[in-house]
Ligand SMILES: NC(=O)C1=CN([C@@H]2O[C@H](COP(=O)(O)OP(=O)(O)OC[C@H]3O[C@@H](n4cnc5c(N)ncnc54)[C@H](OP(=O)(O)O)[C@@H]3O)[C@@H](O)[C@H]2O)C=CC1
């Protein structure tokens with residue numbers, strides 16, 4: 138079965154490098170031409186050659202693969218599918234984004250199903266920097282799919298010698314693990330950027346993980362999923378590395394500096410969506426609430442810190 142990847146950003150290109158024999162689609166014909174002539178995505182993955190088997194196109198009509206990976210940011214997924222979904226109706230669609238749609242308050246598989254109710258949909262998520270995958274470093278990810286047979290087929294199809302996929306049928310849990318860890322990564326970045334120290338970062342990660350579980354379990358996720366690659370695994374990676382854009386964005390917030398608005402920072406919109414979702418569910422998610430308020434410029438970092446530290450003492 139053939140594979141196509143829609144979106145030639147950092148992650149889409151990295152997956153193309155790992156899988157090798159795929160069609161890589163981008164929306165901009167000039168970018169497609171540059172990728173084709175240089176055989177490298179110089180903007181997003183400099184120094185990593187595209188394998189010979191990767192064919193590039195900006196014409197969606199040329200994308201005939203049965204399995205289609207969607208590697209475009211979360212908030213773009215619904216508009217993209219509304220425009221192009223008809224052409225993808227009969228394919229196996231694998232969402233690769235991490236986040237919660239700001240309007241519908243659901244994850245990427247939920248969005249696929251809301252636009253294309255009959256589509257077969259799955260999720261690829263977990264701890265992996267694009268650069269690591271592209272360079273062939275060992276990586277383990279979650280392939281989540283409600284349909285067991287389809288999940289097993291996709292696990293086989295998308296695993297390689299260095300990219301190891303673990304199957305899971307808890308799609309909600311896997312979606313939320315990937316989405317929520319970005320919010321906590323922003324908080325971790327704020328902590329380090331503001332010079333609050335590594336002990337404070339560890340505290341935020343642990344309390345952040347408690348929030349992730351609280352929301353995920355209330356929405357029907359399995360606890361084991363949050364403790365796996367897509368939750369805890371990705372939380373550890375993203376909160377602990379300057380390679381993470383969410384972490385770096387948080388660090389800039391913590392230092393009171395501006396951050397490049399063209400950079401994809403999924404946790405910023407997700408924090409806003411999740412803060413609202415938590416409120417509607419009657420759940421206490423103080424770290425997420427503070428991240429959302431910081432992102433929206435409603436509070437300063439010292440105010441956020443004071444508010445978190447002034448909370449009543451409680452059981453763990
Ligand atoms: N980078 C990483 O290490 C990882 C990323 N992910 C996830 O993958 C998703 C994509 O991230 P990443 O590739 O890093 O982001 P990038 O910012 O590197 O790339 C985003 C890509 O999406 C394309 N795009 C944006 N909007 C649209 C649209 N409306 N229609 C078509 N294409 C569009 C962009 O095209 P254009 O250039 O034309 O704007 C670009 O090619 C995110 O959800 C992220 O969390 C997951 C694991 C690892």
Ligand SMILES: O=C(CO)COP(=O)(O)O
Pocket residue numbers: 235263264265266267319322371374375380381382383384401402403
């Ligand atoms: O999701 C990622 C790693 O698993 C990439 O993290 P950033 O989007 O923060 O760079």
